[in-house]
Amino acid sequence: MSFAFLRTPLRRAVVQRSLPRAELRNQFRSSAIRRYTTAESSSNPPPPPKSNTALFVGIGAVVAAGGVAYYVFSDSDTVKSGTQIAKVKANFVPTKDDYQKVYNRISELLDADDYDDGSYGPVLVRLAWHSSGTYDKDxxxxxxxxATMRFEPESLHGANAGLHVARELMEKVKAEFPWISYGDLWTLGGVCALQEMGGPKIPWRPGRIDGTATEAxxxxRLPDASQGGDHLRNIFYRMGFNDQEIVALSGAHALGRxxxxxxxxxGPWTFSPxxxxxxFYKLLFDEKWVWRKWNGPKQLQDKKTQSLxxxxTDYVLVQDKSFKKYAKAYADDQDLFFKDFSNVVSRLFELGVxxxxxxxxxxxxxxNLDE
Known part of the structure; x- marks a missing residue:
């Protein structure tokens, strides 16, 4: 796709430090299993990993002579990591270079020969998406x-099934960089995955704090893939997005299965998941789509190969008049799609902050890792 925030004392710290890869797998592997959707559900997902529920983040940059001043929010109810408490007391404030190291480490973990199509990238995008898309602007x-998906029952919501894979992968990074909040880690993971999978640069900044189960x-609040246009608008308008932005965000379905x-x-949406x-948009217009005859939920398949x-909720993008004009524009112009996608994903990842x-x-x- 809860705000008892700012009940925290402020601490000030001054920073005096100055501010690939990716051999993209373009070939579709018919033997691989691609898995990614905003509506995944599972009957028995493993329990979410226990969280350190740590809170540490530099906030509100104030440019000053000789350095940059940051505010650090601290909450006695949520700061439970001894490591993070020690770093806060030591006035450790991570710089952009520190976050770049986290990005690089995530990038190194993307390859996965034994998972889906050989990459954890799509599931990391989905984690970032689902942890952000629960926002209600009203x-x-x-x-x-x-980062309340760490807690039940949110971790067990049908739309979040299978995301234990991404959360567990991110725990490896968290262990190496315990100072980063889960919200920053997960959204940075989404940025990393999108950029390393050939996507555009996604503007991103840290500052999220870790809450408790009471904020779940x-x-x-997340899209139900079996629904139509009215449902999409209800879900995305609640977040503050318009029709054009709904269509742009839907382009993430170029990834995964x-x-x-x-x-x-x-199944997958594209031949290069x-x-x-x-x-994703080109195939919507260029292929003949028919309803699949099977025992599962109602979905379409391409008539030619029956492999996509x-x-x-995807097909409505070419049926609804307003959605269709944007989908056609993106089908005709990848640069336009990348520009709009970058802007709206950056906004999505900042919802609620x-x-x-x-x-x-x-x-x-x-x-990027290779830059």
Whole structure:
């Protein structure tokens, strides 16, 4: 796709430090299992890993002579990591270079010969998406700020099934960089995955804090792939997005695949599921789509190869007049899609985070591993 925030004392720290890879797998592997959707569900997902529930983040950059001043939010209810408490007391404030090291480490973990199509990239995008897409602009609850998918029952919501894979992978990075909040880690993981899979640069900045189970969001805030246009608008308008942005965000379905044991749906959207392109839109217009005859939920398949799928929420993009004009524009122009996608994903990953928490007024551009 909860704001009892700012109940925390402020601590000030001054920073005096100055501010690939990716051999993209363009070839579709018919023997691989691609799995990614915003509607995955599973009957028996493993329990979420126990969280350190740590809170440490530099906030509200103030440019000053000789350095940059940052505010650090600390909350006695949520700061439980001894490592992070020690770093806060020592006035450790991570710089952009520190976050770049985290990005690089995530990038090194993307390759996975024994998982899906050989990459954890799509599932990391889905983790970042689902941890952010719970935002409600009216109640100002949800979003990426508290990383509440670590807790039940949110971790067990049908739309989050299978994301234990991504969360467990991120625990490896968290162990190496215990100072980073889960919200920053997960969204940075999404940025890394998108950029390393051939996508555009995604502006990103840290500042999210870790909350508790009391901030967990209710079920039903993420898209239900079996629904139509009205449902999409209800879900995305609640977050603050418009029709054009709905269509742009849908382009993430160029990546990954659905699992029968999670959402019930099956198959990939494109022939290059670990490379971000505008193929999702091109295939919607260029292929003949028919309803699949099988025992699973209602989904479409391409008539020619019967190896690709589209969800009902995907197909509505070429049926709804407003959605269709944007989908056609993206099908015709990948550069336009990348530009709009970059902008809206950056906004998505910041949903629910108070502006004053961010360490910098302007988002950063993280380097790819091979840069």
């Amino acid at each position: 109640t100002k609850t949800g979003g990426s700020n508290y 969001t209710p079920d039903g 659905c699992h029968p044991d999670r959402s019930g749906f099956e 670990i490379t971000l392109t505008n193929d 799928m589209m969800l009902p 108070p502006t004053q928490q961010f360490v910098t007024p302007e988002p950063w551009i993280m380097k």
